[in-house]
Amino acid sequence: DQQVKQNSPSLSVQEGRISILNCDYTNSMFDYFLWYKKYPAEGPTFLISISSIKDKNEDGRFTVFLNKSAKHLSLHIVPSQPGDSAVYFCAASSYGQNFVFGPGTRLSVLP
Amino acid sequence: KAGVTQTPRYLIKTRGQQVTLSCSPISGHRSVSWYQQTPGQGLQFLFEYFSETQRNKGNFPGRFSGRQFSNSRSEMNVSTLELGDSALYLCASKPTAGGANYGYTFGSGTRLTVV
Numbered sequence: 101d102q103q104v105k106q107n108s109p110s111l112s113v114q115e116g117r118i119s120i121l122n123c124d125y126t127n128s129m130f131d132y133f134l135w136y137k138k139y140p141a142e143g144p145t146f147l148i149s150i151s152s153i154k155d156k157n158e159d160g161r162f163t164v165f166l167n168k169s170a171k172h173l174s175l176h177i178v179p180s181q182p183g184d185s186a187v188y189f190c191a192a193s194s195y196g197q198n199f200v201f202g203p204g205t206r207l208s209v210l211p
Numbered sequence: 212k213a214g215v216t217q218t219p220r221y222l223i224k225t226r227g228q229q230v231t232l233s234c235s236p237i238s239g240h241r242s243v244s245w246y247q248q249t250p251g252q253g254l255q256f257l258f259e260y261f262s263e264t265q266r267n268k269g270n271f272p273g274r275f276s277g278r279q280f281s282n283s284r285s286e287m288n289v290s291t292l293e294l295g296d297s298a299l300y301l302c303a304s305k306p307t308a309g310g311a312n313y314g315y316t317f318g319s320g321t322r323l324t325v326v
Binding site: 141198201204 | 215217244246252253254255267269301303314315318320
């Protein structure tokens, strides 16, 4: 039973357009969420986080939106660049412990 | 500062053998967590150590074990290897256990292949 779901295994976007990656969770106790990016043969790198007291957090080209009632969060990348091509993992935790990761979405940004 | 270091990077073992993986966290980080990554399953949480004590454990069989030393370095051991244990094993560190203010810093992982 996956507590964190990323229902799109892959996504292709044209360079310069917006990339939207989605994540759904089932555990209402989750109160802190992270997004990680992973290139092949490297460990995941932290991108951006959001706590449940907010509904939006922005960092440069990356914005994460949280809809607590829908148990849904999304990562927006604007504008998308070829270097953004990677696997993106959504992670959720309760009180910062035992982060549960989703299966990942492979983003391909086409030049 | 140096990142999270995992050794070895690649490993091939035979079914039934045991294996030990090593992780050196970022200097000053006392919390070390281990994850298993397999295609389609994302990152599955194995366990977290803080100050040489296992704080949390995921849903893995007892063949998977770990420990943490006084210098915060951690090892993970898998006994009686099975083909399904083939995966990328990732170690992550952060300054404290719990504490939502810090994301993990991951190492590059150890790619284990069981034949």
